[in-house]
Amino acid sequence: MSVTAFLTDSTLCIGCKACEVACKEWNQVPGDGFVWSGQSYDNTGALGHATWRHVKFVENGTVPGLGGNSPETFSLGFSSDVCKHCENAGCLEACPTGAIVRTEFGGVFVQSDVCNGCGYCVVTCPFGVIEKRPYDGRAFKCTFCYDRQKEDLQPACATACPTESIKFGNIDDLRAMAHDRVRELSDRGFRDVHLYDPVDSSVGGTHAIFVVRGDPRTYNLPPEPEVPTVYLRKGWTSAALAGGLMVAATFLAFLGGRR
Amino acid sequence: MKHVSESVEPVVIPKLPRELREKRLQELRLEAKSAAITQAQSRNELAPRATPETGYYGNALLKKPQWTKEIPLYFFCGGAAGAAAIIAAVAGKTGRHDSLARDARAVAAIGGAISPALLISDLGMPSRFLNMLRIFKVQSPMSVGSWTLVAFSSSSVAAAFLDLWRRQDASTIRTVWPLQTASQFLSAITGAVISTYTGVLLGATAIPVWNQNAGVLPIHFAVSGMAAASALLELRGHESPALNAIGIATSLGETAVGASIELRKNSALKPLKSGSSGWLTRIGGLLSGPVPLLFRLLALAGDEKRSRRYKKIAAVSSVAGSLATRFAWTKAGAPSAEDTALLLRNHS
Numbered sequence: 001m002s003v004t005a006f007l008t009d010s011t012l013c014i015g016c017k018a019c020e021v022a023c024k025e026w027n028q029v030p031g032d033g034f035v036w037s038g039q040s041y042d043n044t045g046a047l048g049h050a051t052w053r054h055v056k057f058v059e060n061g062t063v064p065g066l067g068g069n070s071p072e073t074f075s076l077g078f079s080s081d082v083c084k085h086c087e088n089a090g091c092l093e094a095c096p097t098g099a100i101v102r103t104e105f106g107g108v109f110v111q112s113d114v115c116n117g118c119g120y121c122v123v124t125c126p127f128g129v130i131e132k133r134p135y136d137g138r139a140f141k142c143t144f145c146y147d148r149q150k151e152d153l154q155p156a157c158a159t160a161c162p163t164e165s166i167k168f169g170n171i172d173d174l175r176a177m178a179h180d181r182v183r184e185l186s187d188r189g190f191r192d193v194h195l196y197d198p199v200d201s202s203v204g205g206t207h208a209i210f211v212v213r214g215d216p217r218t219y220n221l222p223p224e225p226e227v228p229t230v231y232l233r234k235g236w237t238s239a240a241l242a243g244g245l246m247v248a249a250t251f252l253a254f255l256g257g258r259r
Numbered sequence: 260m261k262h263v264s265e266s267v268e269p270v271v272i273p274k275l276p277r278e279l280r281e282k283r284l285q286e287l288r289l290e291a292k293s294a295a296i297t298q299a300q301s302r303n304e305l306a307p308r309a310t311p312e313t314g315y316y317g318n319a320l321l322k323k324p325q326w327t328k329e330i331p332l333y334f335f336c337g338g339a340a341g342a343a344a345i346i347a348a349v350a351g352k353t354g355r356h357d358s359l360a361r362d363a364r365a366v367a368a369i370g371g372a373i374s375p376a377l378l379i380s381d382l383g384m385p386s387r388f389l390n391m392l393r394i395f396k397v398q399s400p401m402s403v404g405s406w407t408l409v410a411f412s413s414s415s416v417a418a419a420f421l422d423l424w425r426r427q428d429a430s431t432i433r434t435v436w437p438l439q440t441a442s443q444f445l446s447a448i449t450g451a452v453i454s455t456y457t458g459v460l461l462g463a464t465a466i467p468v469w470n471q472n473a474g475v476l477p478i479h480f481a482v483s484g485m486a487a488a489s490a491l492l493e494l495r496g497h498e499s500p501a502l503n504a505i506g507i508a509t510s511l512g513e514t515a516v517g518a519s520i521e522l523r524k525n526s527a528l529k530p531l532k533s534g535s536s537g538w539l540t541r542i543g544g545l546l547s548g549p550v551p552l553l554f555r556l557l558a559l560a561g562d563e564k565r566s567r568r569y570k571k572i573a574a575v576s577s578v579a580g581s582l583a584t585r586f587a588w589t590k591a592g593a594p595s596a597e598d599t600a601l602l603l604r605n606h607s
Contacts, residue, residue, distance in 0.1 A: 131322050246455075
């Protein structure tokens with residue numbers, strides 16, 4: 001048992017969506033509808049209550065050398081998105097029932113038998129991952145395949161990935177591997193490779209890190225994710241002030257008039 | 260394994276006649292064309308793209324709040340009830356506002372009874388509402404609020420009930436009085452929390468329009484709750500100068516908050532200034548601030564009959580304004596969650 005993580009190396013992703021399918025199958029995630037999104041080959045849209053892995057398709061324009069060498073064909077960037085399993089998780093901090101817990105593997109896990117569907121986690125996730133399932137009432141997201149990890153198995157998505165774009169393992173090993181990979185690609189002339197690993201934000205790092213080409217924001221990865229508990233001090237200070245003001249004003253109104 | 264696969268008969272998919280296949284293919288082409296761009300080279304330049312500025316095809320980075328209308332309604336009810344509990348405790352102390360204090364107690368008790376019902380009906384699994392009391396979590400405003408609401412509702416109902424009992428049966432005054440005082444005190448203290456914590460609840464989220472107002476929300480909600488409670492008591496027929504003073508103070512406060520929202524230049528405040536949530540914010544702001552303020556000032560000058568009517572108009576406006584304000588703040592969450600460009604802009 002060690003603290004584990006995902007390293008999703010988009011430079012190896014071929015956009016096959018096997019991770020989406022494997023996740024659905026293993027976790028028995030219900031269907032999320034079928035619509036033509038008009039967004040490249042991605043008709044999934046975003047992570048949600050019924051989508052725990054989501055392959056993003058970014059069309060990068062006709063730059064020779066990026067992807068194919070033909071100037072008529074645009075290159076595609078693929079990246080498989082997943083719950084980030086934050087070190088300081090907004091959803092976990094906000095959950096009033098204690099349904100959301102931290103597992104021994106470092107993941108953030110929703111206990112479906114405890115969740116009562118208050119919906120507070122939905123607005124406290126800085127990555128827009130967790131969502132309430134309307135026809136069920138409870139909130140759902142990636143479990144980090146807690147059941148499989150318990151049995152020393154890899155998560156379903158990482159197991160199914162045919163190109164080892166989704167790597168799973170000890171978090172420190174994967175971080176080192178990610179830095180090596182960025183250096184290696186850079187040495188080979190890929191100057192636009194970035195590691196998305198928000199350790200310096202208030203989220204304090206995640207258990208899902210990404211190697212992407214181009215700006216991570218293109219993949220809706222926020223540059224400065226914030227755990228909403230950073231606003232608690234300001235909020236409660238203001239609330240204390242406001243409460244005191246209410247009491248003082250009422251006293252003033254009712255006793256001030258006596259004179 | 261080999262002999263198993265041999266024993267399974269291959270599934271034969273009946274083939275459609277060629278014309279029908281072509282027809283179906285054409286149908287699929289048309290369906291795809293109506294919803295998406297099907298040819299890479301003739302890309303619609305206006306269609307959303309994946310760029311660092313707009314994010315992934317402009318798709319929402321955050322999830323929209325999934326709360327139902329019970330939540331803003333609870334913000335209103337709880338806010339007014341909490342403030343009414345403070346008025347009940349203070350007015351009761353003066354000894355000169357007995358009937359006002361009794362009505363304030365009733366407002367607190369009724370609000371304290373409705374509030375949990377509203378919250379429970381918003382839950383995805385209402386039967387599990389007691390799970391809120393499995394644990395106490397300081398870092399979760401939802402947990403702090405749930406526990407406070409339990410204390411507030413029970414103490415407010417107890418204060419109202421014990422007060423009635425004391426009035427009915429004078430012989431119980433010795434035994435009931437300490438209990439009644441204690442529950443009244445608890446109700447007022449927790450009432451101050453109930454009226455303000457909802458602002459912390461919205462402030463401590465990932466939604467920019469809320470967290471950029473983490474300091475404003477509790478104060479705005481306190482003022483709004485106080486205005487609604489005092490206006491409700493006025494509408495019950497209590498013509499107390501104290502309530503009028505609260506009315507003037509709260510409408511002044513609301514005017515200040517409204518002006519600060521309009522004047523602050525922060526792109527996170529866009530949902531408060533444009534779209535349907537923007538209009539609701541402005542309507543709520545006007546009804547809570549300048550409108551009642553104007554009528555209360557007019558009431559100071561006019562004759563008694565006219566002044567009474569003006570105060571009544573001010574009170575109705577304040578209640579409606581408080582309700583609209585709660586809905587406006589909650590409604591602003593959705594467009595804010597969808598403002599991906601704002602979230603991707605580097606702060607500082």
